[in-house]
Every structure is written in structure tokens, then in C-alpha cells.
Amino acid sequence: MTRQFITLDQVSKSYTRGGEKLQVLDQLDLTIPEGDFVALMGPSGSGKTTILNLVGGLDSCDSGTVSVAGAEVSAMSRRELPAWRSRHVGFVFQSYNLLPVLTAHENVMLPLQLTPLSAAERRKQADFALSVVDLSDRASHRPSQLSGGQEQRVAIARAIASDPDVIIADEPTGDLDRQSADDVLEILSRLNAELGKTILMVTHDLIAAKKARRILELDKGLLVEDPQQEA
Amino acid sequence: MHFPLRLALRHLMARKTRNGLTIVAISIAAFLLCFLIAIVQGLEASVQSASTTRLVTQSAVSLFVDLPTSYQHKIDAVEGVHLTTKFRWFGAYYQARKNFFAQFAVDQDRFLDMYTSDIEIVEGPGGVTGPEARIAVQKAFESDRRAAIIGTGLRDNERFGFQIGDQVPLIPMIYPRTDGSAWEFVIVGCYRPLKARIPDTTMYFRADYLNEAIVSGEAFGDHGAGVYYVNTEEGVPVEQIAEEIDELFVNGPQRTQTITEAAFASFFVSAIGNLPLFLGTIGGAVLFSIFFSVVNTMMITGRQRLQEAGILQALGFRPLVSTNLLVFEGLVISLIGGGGGILIAYLSEGVLAQLLGQSIQNYQITPDLVLMAIGTSSVLGIVAGLAAGLPFLRSNPTEALRSSG
Ligand SMILES: Nc1ncnc2c1ncn2[C@@H]1O[C@H](COP(=O)(O)OP(=O)(O)OP(=O)(O)O)[C@@H](O)[C@H]1O
Ligand SMILES: [Mg+2]
Numbered sequence: 044m045t046r047q048f049i050t051l052d053q054v055s056k057s058y059t060r061g062g063e064k065l066q067v068l069d070q071l072d073l074t075i076p077e078g079d080f081v082a083l084m085g086p087s088g089s090g091k092t093t094i095l096n097l098v099g100g101l102d103s104c105d106s107g108t109v110s111v112a113g114a115e116v117s118a119m120s121r122r123e124l125p126a127w128r129s130r131h132v133g134f135v136f137q138s139y140n141l142l143p144v145l146t147a148h149e150n151v152m153l154p155l156q157l158t159p160l161s162a163a164e165r166r167k168q169a170d171f172a173l174s175v176v177d178l179s180d181r182a183s184h185r186p187s188q189l190s191g192g193q194e195q196r197v198a199i200a201r202a203i204a205s206d207p208d209v210i211i212a213d214e215p216t217g218d219l220d221r222q223s224a225d226d227v228l229e230i231l232s233r234l235n236a237e238l239g240k241t242i243l244m245v246t247h248d249l250i251a252a253k254k255a256r257r258i259l260e261l262d263k264g265l266l267v268e269d270p271q272q273e274a
Numbered sequence: 275m276h277f278p279l280r281l282a283l284r285h286l287m288a289r290k291t292r293n294g295l296t297i298v299a300i301s302i303a304a305f306l307l308c309f310l311i312a313i314v315q316g317l318e319a320s321v322q323s324a325s326t327t328r329l330v331t332q333s334a335v336s337l338f339v340d341l342p343t344s345y346q347h348k349i350d351a352v353e354g355v356h357l358t359t360k361f362r363w364f365g366a367y368y369q370a371r372k373n374f375f376a377q378f379a380v381d382q383d384r385f386l387d388m389y390t391s392d393i394e395i396v397e398g399p400g401g402v403t404g405p406e407a408r409i410a411v412q413k414a415f416e417s418d419r420r421a422a423i424i425g426t427g428l429r430d431n432e433r434f435g436f437q438i439g440d441q442v443p444l445i446p447m448i449y450p451r452t453d454g455s456a457w458e459f460v461i462v463g464c465y466r467p468l469k470a471r472i473p474d475t476t477m478y479f480r481a482d483y484l485n486e487a488i489v490s491g492e493a494f495g496d497h498g499a500g501v502y503y504v505n506t507e508e509g510v511p512v513e514q515i516a517e518e519i520d521e522l523f524v525n526g527p528q529r530t531q532t533i534t535e536a537a538f539a540s541f542f543v544s545a546i547g548n549l550p551l552f553l554g555t556i557g558g559a560v561l562f563s564i565f566f567s568v569v570n571t572m573m574i575t576g577r578q579r580l581q582e583a584g585i586l587q588a589l590g591f592r593p594l595v596s597t598n599l600l601v602f603e604g605l606v607i608s609l610i611g612g613g614g615g616i617l618i619a620y621l622s623e624g625v626l627a628q629l630l631g632q633s634i635q636n637y638q639i640t641p642d643l644v645l646m647a648i649g650t651s652s653v654l655g656i657v658a659g660l661a662a663g664l665p666f667l668r669s670n671p672t673e674a675l676r677s678s679g
Contacts, residue, residue, distance in 0.1 A: 096672045101588060129590020136675065140585045144284035154589045156277040201589075 048077035048241050049098055049209065054107035054117075056093055067093050069264045070107065077208075080235040080242045082252035084269070085261035091245040092213055094261070098243060099132045099211045100124045112208045129157040133202030135212035139194040141186040147197045148173065148182035154205040172200040176230055192223025199230055203240070210234065212244040216251050228254040278595060282602050289575070296571050297611040300654065303564040304615025304647045308639055309626070310557045311646070312619075316634040319470035321540045328388075329504040329516055330361075330538040334529035340498030341528055343485065349502055352518050354510030359384045360481040362500025366444035366457060373433060376473065377422075377444065379481035379500065382415045386423075388505045392472055393465040396426065397438055411463030419483045422459040427474035429464050436461050449484065449495040457493075470636045471539055504532070569658045572604055576662025583666045584674025593671075597663035604659030605652060612651025616644050 051073040057066045067090040075081050083091050096102035097109050100116045101124075109117040112131055119127060133154075134140075141150045151172050155165040173179050176196035186194050195215060202210055212231065216224035232254055234240045244255060252258045258269035286293055331349060333339035340362065349358050364377035386395070386408065397403055398410035415421045422442070428434045436442055443456035451457065459479055467474050481500075487493040506515050516532035523530045583596035619639045627637040 092672075092676075099588070101675075102670070102672050125587065125590045125592050127590075128588070134588045140581070140588075140675065142281070142582055142585065144288045145281065149280070152277070153586075157590050 047074045048079070048112060049073070049075040049243065050110045051094070051097070052108045054097065054104045054109060056090070056097065056104045066264070068104070071264065071266065073266055075241065075243060077241055078235070078239050080232070080256045081244065082255035082258045083243065083245045083261060084247065084252055084258060089261045090264065091261055095211045095213050095243065095245060098209070099134060100128050126157070129154055129205060131208050133207040133210045135195070135198050135202050135210065135215045137214035137217040139186070139191070139198045141194055141197055143186050146183050146185055147178060147189065150186070150197055151200045151204050154201060158205055169204055172204040175203065176200045190223070192219050192226055195219060195223070195227050196230060199227065203234060208241060210240050210242045212242065214245055214247065216246065216248060224248070224251060278599055282599050282606070285599070286603055286606060292571060292575070293607055296568055296607050297614060299564050299568060300608050300611025300651060301614035301618060303561050304612045304651055305618040306557050306560060307650060308616065308619035308643050308647050310554060311643055312637050312639055313630070313634055316630070316636040316638065319636045321536065326534050326536045327506050327508070327512060328535040329506060329512060329519070329532050330535055331502040331504055331519055331530050331532040334531040337501070339528065340496060340500055341502060341530065343497065343499045345523065345530070346499065346502060348522050349504060349519055352515060352522070354507050354515045356505040356507045357384050357388045358502050358504045359388055360499035361503045362481060362484065362498065364479070364484070365448040366446045368434060368442065368444055375428060375475045375477065377477040377479060379484045380478050382421065382480045382482070385478060386412050386415070388503065392467070392469050394468055395463050396466045397464040399438055399462055401438065407463070414462035415480070418460055418462065419480055420458055420460045421462040422477050422479040423463040423465055424461055424477045425474035426464055426466050428477065438462065438464060449488070449493050451487070451493045452491060503535070565654060568608070568654060569661050572600065572658035572662040576600055576665065580669065580674045583669065584671040587671035588675065593666045593669065596666040597660070600663035601656055601659030604655040604662070606655070608651040608655030608658070609648070612648055616647050
């Protein structure tokens with residue numbers, strides 16, 4: 044039996060806006076085994092990004108526990124979280140979120156600055172990450188000199204540079220054309236299949252979702268396994 | 275290069291226009307700060323170097339009313355008075371009005387003895403220097419009616435370049451000669467100021483030269499002494515001497531007002547005292563607005579950096595990294611700006627010192643001023659960086675990232 048790698052246990056999360064309480068997640072349970080590739084779907088505002096933020100330790104829940112790779116994320120302090128994030132989680136966002144003043148290579152180097160690696164090792168690892176997304180020849184380009192698809196691939200290289208266990212991707216193909224989206228999904232599949240990364244990906248695109256091993260549907264605070272995938 | 279440093283430099287280079295303008299603004303502020311404080315310091319130095327044991331007896335009516343020469347022997351006789359000299363503003367220029375400098379008519383037999391601690395004679399007739407120079411100059415001063423002693427500034431500045439032995443014609447503005455000619459003076463000595471109050475561009479000449487020319491009809495004007503400078507003896511309270519002098523003349527023909535030279539100097543400073551206040555107010559307002567515009571500009575930069583702060587946090591950096599980046603950038607900008615301002619202050623020091631020379635001696639950009647300008651710039655940079663960067667510490671990375679979507 045595979046180890047449960049990501050676990051959300053009775054997690055509740057609400058936001059208060061304008062004095063009104065909005066319950067986004069209500070005692071939600073979720074388990075993802077190690078090495079899984081999960082596509083999370085659901086209507087806008089259903090709380091998908093909220094789940095990713097909780098798993099990635101960017102946000103804290105009101106109650107319940109979130110554990111990732113054997114660590115209880117929901118119990119960590121705000122001071123502990125950044126260091127934990129840098130070692131265990133890689134983020135990929137819909138809008139790429141590269142730093143425009145840095146080159147592709149420097150963007151990929153960013154998370155490596157937090158590792159104890161030597162400068163030479165960092166450079167080597169960044170080179171490797173860029174080769175994984177097939178952008179070695181664009182290393183010295185700035186984001187503004189890259190296409191959207193290339194930018195997103197650089198972002199993926201950045202997410203895997205420090206070799207995290209989990210990749211969290213929030214609509215990574217949302218801004219891309221079909222071809223670029225397929226390239227990105229292809230890379231994510233390979234990361235999952237060849238490097239064994241556990242991937243949690245939010246998407247609105249059913250074609251994208253089908254590249255995952257599993258599709259989960261979030262609706263009105265409830266998670267349902269998508270039956271289509273079983274077939 | 276260390277990563278945060280590189281990122282900071284990239285940001286600095288990425289906003290060339292904005293940062294360039296900010297740097298210019300800070301340069302102006304730093305220069306203005308140096309300039310204004312140097313003026314105030316110059317004024318203070320002249321007041322502070324003024325003697326408290328020397329008195330100035332002036333007309334009680336106005337500084338511009340001359341006292342009669344007949345007063346001198348009466349003042350001489352007051353107990354505690356050591357030496358007196360007439361001291362009369364002449365107001366002439368050399369060749370052109372822009373070559374104006376101060377000239378005073380004094381008593382040739384007393385002036386140097388009274389001014390031993392104020393000026394040092396550095397050159398006399400025949401190029402004599404050292405201790406003999408003073409004796410030689412005293413002799414020459416007494417033997418030629420047209421004799422004059424000048425400051426080193428008038429000798430060394432190429433605009434004048436007066437040398438010992440030169441005959442110097444000065445064109446009068448107050449005491450015109452009846453034949454319309456210039457006044458002729460013969461340079462017999464050169465002094466170096468020992469006190470901040472005394473410019474090196476003053477000329478002292480003989481009061482009897484002026485008065486005799488007026489009496490004989492060679493020149494227009496009134497016979498007179500100007501004011502009297504009174505050196506007092508130690509041990510006698512100056513206030514008491516001043517009071518006694520003024521009592522001598524309560525019944526006229528001219529009432530007098532005797533004050534210490536220090537008070538006299540500060541009177542002059544307060545006469546132009548509104549100028550520094552005026553400059554200070556305007557300068558302060560300008561500094562204040564530059565300060566806030568720099569902080570504001572930095573805060574705009576900070577708001578545009580919110581997304582980056584969110585990204586960096588998602589990657590595992592502490593929010594403090596983003597704050598530090600902005601503080602560092604603020605420091606770099608303000609130090610370049612401050613350095614620029616100091617450079618301007620240094621480069622313009624000579625010109626400004628000359629322009630201000632008549633009213634403010636000792637306009638000087640001192641190392642203290644430079645340090646202060648650097649310190650102020652640093653504080654500005656840090657404050658601006660903190661104002662822009664502190665919000666990151668409280669910001670939620672998820673909101674920062676959401677704002678980008
Ligand atoms: N910081 C916040 N303050 C207040 N409300 C919030 C905040 N973050 C999210 N919400 C609300 O919580 C709900 C869930 O948001 P979330 O971003 O998780 O939805 P989502 O499923 O990712 O939607 P989308 O598909 O549009 O990205 C939404 O109604 C949103 O408005
Ligand atoms: Mg979302």
C-alpha cells in the first residue's frame with residue numbers, strides 16, 4: 044500500500060469579508076499517495092486555490108490538520124514555514140510569476156539560493172532543471188523575451204530546481220494555447236513518471252485534467268472522485 | 275554575486291528614469307543642506323570670533339551717521355580704554371562695479387597695534403616677510419598718506435592682483451573727488467586674517483587721507499570718523515566703559531551707542547539675519563517636500579513589488595528579504611544622490627565663497643557637513659526603504675499572488 048503523502052483531515056477554512064463569513068472549506072478530507080498526479084477541478088470560487096495554499100503552507104486553516112511528506116504543515120509557525128516550503132514544495136502559477144528583472148537561469152536559481160549547495164552546484168542544478176523543460180538555449184533570456192509557454196516551462200524548472208517532493212500547480216495551462224499547454228502537461232507527466240514527483244494540479248481544462256492519474260472534483264465543499272477517469 | 279544584491283541591482287537598473295530623477299532630487303536636497311548650513315556656520319563663526327573686549331562706539335541715531343573726529347580724545351581718556359581708532363566705510367571699487375571690496379579708513383598710528391590678534395602682516399615693502407614685515411608696514415603706513423594695507427585675497431585673486439608698491443586707483447561711490455578722478459592708494463602691506471570674521475579682501479587705509487581731502491575741497495563729503503573701535507584694558511568691565519563713553523555724549527552734538535564688537539557683529543548678522551531665515555524656510559520646505567516625494571516614490575516601487583514579495587515567499591524566502599531589498603535600494607539611491615549633492619557643493623564651494631564673500635566669510639564645505647549630508651541621505655534612504663518595505667512583513671503571500679492573477 045502506498046504511503047499517504049498529502050493528507051487533509053477535517054480541514055475547515057473560512058474568510059471574513061465585509062463582516063460576512065464565507066465558509067470555503069468545511070471539514071474537508073483529502074488524501075493523496077506519494078507519486079500521485081492529481082487534477083483538482085471545480086467551479087470558480089469553490090476553494091481549489093485555497094486547498095493548494097494550505098498544502099503549500101502559504102495559508103493556514105481554521106481547524107483540522109494538513110500534513111505533507113510526514114510533516115504537519117498546519118502546526119508550523121509562520122517563521123518555520125518558509126524554510127519548509129523551500130525544501131518540500133514547488134509552486135507553478137497560472138500567470139507564471141517569474142521575476143521580470145532576472146533571466147530564465149537566474150529565476151531558476153532563485154530557490155537554490157536557500158539551499159546549502161555551493162555556487163557551482165546551484166548552477167549545475169539550475170542547468171539541469173532548464174534541460175528538463177527543454178529550455179537550455181534560453182537560459183539568458185528575460186521573461187519578456189520568452190513566449191507564454193516558455194515562461195511557464197521556466198516556472199516549472201524553477202519549481203523543481205531544489206528537488207521538492209511536491210509540485211503544486213494552479214491552472215498552469217490557463218493562459219496557454221493548446222500546443223504550449225500540451226508541452227507543459229507533457230513535462231508535468233514526465234516529472235511524475237520519471238522523477239516520481241507528487242503533483243497536485245488545479246485546472247478548468249478537462250483535456251489537461253485527463254493527463255493526470257486522477258481527477259478530483261470539488262463542489263460545494265465536497266470532494267468527489269471523477270468517475271470518468273476510472274473508465 | 276550574492277543573489278539579493280544582484281536582484282537589487284537589477285531592479286535599480288530596471289527603473290533608470292524613476293531612480294535617476296530620485297537621485298537628482300536627493301542631490302539637490304543634499305546640496306541645499308550643505309549650502310544652507312555652511313551659510314549659517316559662516317555667520318556664526320564671524321559672530322563668535324568677534325571680540326568681547328573690544329567696543330564699537332557708533333552714532334545712537336544710525337550706523338550710517340558719522341561720529342565727529344573730536345570724540346576720539348574724549349574716548350581715549352575714559353578709564354579702561356586702551357586704544358581707539360576711527361573706522362569709516364569708504365565704499366569704492368576697482369575699475370568696474372563688480373570688483374567691489376570693502377575699504378575702511380583707520381588711524382594709521384593705532385590700527386595695527388589694535389589688531390594684532392585679528393590680522394597678521396605677512397608681507398611688507400620690498401617683499402619683507404616674517405616678524406619684520408609688521409614693523410616695516412607700520413613705518414610705511416605712517417610715512418605715506420596714500421598708504422593702504424590689503425588682505426591676501428586682494429593680492430592673490432587675479433581679478434585684483436594688487437602687489438606691494440602698486441598704485442591702485444579706486445573709483446568712489448560715497449566720496450567723489452571734485453575733479454572726477456579716482457582715489458589713488460599705494461599698497462604698503464598685506465595681511466592674513468586670524469579671525470573668521472575678517473575677510474581677506476578688505477583694504478585699510480588712512481583716515482586722515484580722506485578727511486584732509488574733504489577739508490581741502492579735493493573731495494566731496496563730510497569730515498568724520500565713521501565709528502570708533504575701542505580696545506579696552508583687561509580687568510575693567512566693558513559694560514562700565516561703554517556706559518561711561520555714552521555718558522560723555524548724552525548732550526550731543528551726537529549721542530553715541532557703545533556696544534561690544536561681538537554685539538556689533540551679531541547686529542550685522544541680524545541685519546542680514548532675515549536672509550538665512552528666509553533661505554532656511556524655503557530650503558526647509560524644499561527639503562521636506564523632496565523628502566516626502568522620495569519616500570512616496572519608494573512606496574510606489576514597494577507596491578509594485580508586492581507580487582515579487584509573494585513569489586519570493588512562495589519560493590521559501592522570508593518576507594524580510596523583500597523589505598531588505600527595498601531598504602538596500604533606497605540606500606543606494608540616496609547615497610548616490612547624497613554623493614552627487616556633496617560633489618556639487620564641493621565643486622561650487624570656490625565660486626559661492628567668492629559670491630558670498632562680502633557678507634559671509636568662511637563659506638566652507640567642511641568634513642562635518644559632508645558627514646551630515648551623507649548621514650541625512652542614509653536616513654532618508656532607510657526611511658524610504660522601510661516605508662516601502664515594511665508592509666511586506668504583514669502582507670499575506672496568497673493575497674500578493676492573487677493580486678497578480
Ligand atoms: N483572502 C481572501 N479574502 C476573502 N475571501 C477570499 C480570500 N481568498 C479567497 N477568498 C474567497 O474564497 C473562495 C474560494 O477561493 P479560491 O481562490 O480558493 O477559489 P478557486 O476555486 O481557486 O476559484 P478559481 O477557479 O476562480 O480560481 C472565493 O469565493 C474567494 O472569493
Ligand atoms: Mg483559483
